[in-house]
Structure formats: C-alpha cells, structure tokens
Amino acid sequence: MSITPASVQDEPLSLADRAFLQLQDRLIFLDIPPGAPLNEGRLSQELQLGRTPLREALKRLESEHLVVTYSRRGTFATTVDITALSEISQVREVLEPLAAQLAAERRGGGVRSQLEELRDRLANPENERLDRDEALRWDVRIHRAIYAAAGNSHLQATLERYSNLATRIWCVVADRIPELQEHITVHSALLTAVLEGEADEAAGIMRTHVRDFETQIRQVL
The missing domain is CATH 1.20.120.530 (GntR ligand-binding domain-like)
Structure with a gap:
C-alpha cells in the first residue's frame, strides 16, 4: 500500500519529491536498516534518478532526522532512538x-x-x-x-x-x-x-x- 501523503496524491511530483517519498518509506519502515550507508550511485540507479534530485531528497531527509551526513564518510540512516x-x-x-x-x-x-x-x-x-x-x-x-x-x-x-x-x-x-x-x-x-x-x-x-x-x-x- 502506498503511503503517499493525502495532500499530494493528486499533484504531480518532482523528481526530488519522488525520491524523498520513496526513501522516506524505506527509512521509516526500516527497509533501510538504522545506521546503514546510503550509496548515491546505487540509489540513483534503483530510483532511476539523477544525482541532483537525489541529493535534494537526501537534504530533506536529513532535516527530518531520518539520515545524517558526515564529512568524508557519506550519508547514513539515523539510528532509532x-x-x-x-x-x-x-x-x-x-x-x-x-x-x-x-x-x-x-x-x-x-x-x-x-x-x-x-x-x-x-x-x-x-x-x-x-x-x-x-x-x-x-x-x-x-x-x-x-x-x-x-x-x-x-x-x-x-x-x-x-x-x-x-x-x-x-x-x-x-x-x-x-x-x-x-x-x-x-x-x-x-x-x-x-x-x-x-x-x-x-x-x-x-x-x-x-x-x-x-x-x-x-x-x-
């Protein structure tokens, strides 16, 4: 079952929005395990998206406390506190x-x-x-x-x-x-x-x- 927010179900989604919603779903249901790295290249291929919308999505996910980015280490799913x-x-x-x-x-x-x-x-x-x-x-x-x-x-x-x-x-x-x-x-x-x-x-x-x-x-x- 899709869990796209009701307020956007009938609106066209940007590429960044699409990436955000798909990754958000994986993160909140732990399909991406807590602490796991998010490889931009692999995600770009899986979601069939370019790096720019993917990075926009990751920034939004970081503001939602679902991922965290470390300098020179990359982006990871946050742990469950x-x-x-x-x-x-x-x-x-x-x-x-x-x-x-x-x-x-x-x-x-x-x-x-x-x-x-x-x-x-x-x-x-x-x-x-x-x-x-x-x-x-x-x-x-x-x-x-x-x-x-x-x-x-x-x-x-x-x-x-x-x-x-x-x-x-x-x-x-x-x-x-x-x-x-x-x-x-x-x-x-x-x-x-x-x-x-x-x-x-x-x-x-x-x-x-x-x-x-x-x-x-x-x-x-």
Missing part, C-alpha cells in the same frame, strides 16, 4: 488530537473522499488478517490523511515528522506487540467521527490511540 519515545509522545499527545478535531470540524475538507475510501477499505473482511507490515502502513496512511484533512500545513508537517520517528520505534518492537491488529481497527471509529463532524469524539479517540501506542511499546521494552 527509543529513549526519545517520551518526548515524541508528549508532542503527539497534544497535536494529534488537535489535528483530528480540526479534521472533524472540516468533515475531512479537501481529502474527504480519501477518508471515505480509507474507511470503506478498513471494513473489508480481508483486513482482519493484516500482517505486521500491512498493519503499520495502514496506521501511517490514516494518520497522514487526518493531518491533511486538518487544513493546517504547519501542523501537518510537524506531525508527519514526529509520526515518522514514532513509526521507526514501533517497527523495532512491532513483532512483540500482540495487540497490533486492535491498534489498527480503532481507525474505523476515528474516520467515522471525522467524517460525521464529531470533533470532540475524534479528538478523544486520537488521544487514547496515541497513549495506547506508547503504553504498548513500553510493555515490551
């Missing part, structure tokens, strides 16, 4: 409910049709058997859609950054979280609250969801 969980959760616990509230007040705004599609797809019985990777991608895509629906580009950018960092932590411990499917199915209620304009309900569901995320991770650390 599990000790940052509390700080990340503190920010998300405040801003994620706000995004859900704003999204509900706008009843999905310009991405309403995408929220409806996500809710309909969640209702598919096949989603009762999601594997770990699919479940994680559902979580990311739904959160990004809510951020876009809030209609605040600054809030959206901030939450996408912290969500990416949180997802990397989650990927480290996901195999040890038995309630992973339950963590995902709560999104049906969240999407319904947003689409029906239930702002307080949407904020409450999101707040509990974020708190449960931290609790589940701490239980397996």
